[in-house]
Amino acid sequence: MSLDQLNLKIVFGGGLELLFSNQRSHNISIPSRVNSKLYNGETTTTEEQNIKSFSRRPGILVLINDTDWELEGEGDYVLNDGDEIVLISTLHGG
Template sequence: MQLTLEFGGGLELLCQSVKIHKVNVDLQAGKEKLTMRDLLSWVRTNLIKERPEMFMKGESVRPGVLVLINDCDWELSGQLDTTLVEKDVIVFISTLHGG
């Protein structure tokens, strides 16, 4: 599944200072759909190069990291249970850096 992932607010530093990643994520064997839960674990394994605790806490993002799916707050679409489809754009923004 082709997805565009964007990291901002300082999170890009965790993935080699690259903000936009066009990625291909395969469905896990035996599963019919890809959820945000699956994507986060994929991102942690494949994109985050350092300090993963800045990005995740437990199986979700660290509190203070905002997530938008196709420019819509993921709190409106079911957060971890949101099902992703081809060409979705997922944005992660940290709010934790100085003001």
């Protein structure tokens, strides 16, 4: 992959959007070299630590382009430009 930037769409649901000013959908760009994986246990920057601890929180469902991330290798999935990542909390009351 030669792009410098990855453009991603991140969507929060199931109550997680409350952590982001109640905005569900976010378009973001990230440097492609630093963070080409959704979850990389070996990186140590603060931002990725957050992602790391986040990815470990069971009870939050992740979909990559509308597919359960468990079918995509979970944290080993390598992000592509234009991917849509949906994060849904199951932890809120029903």
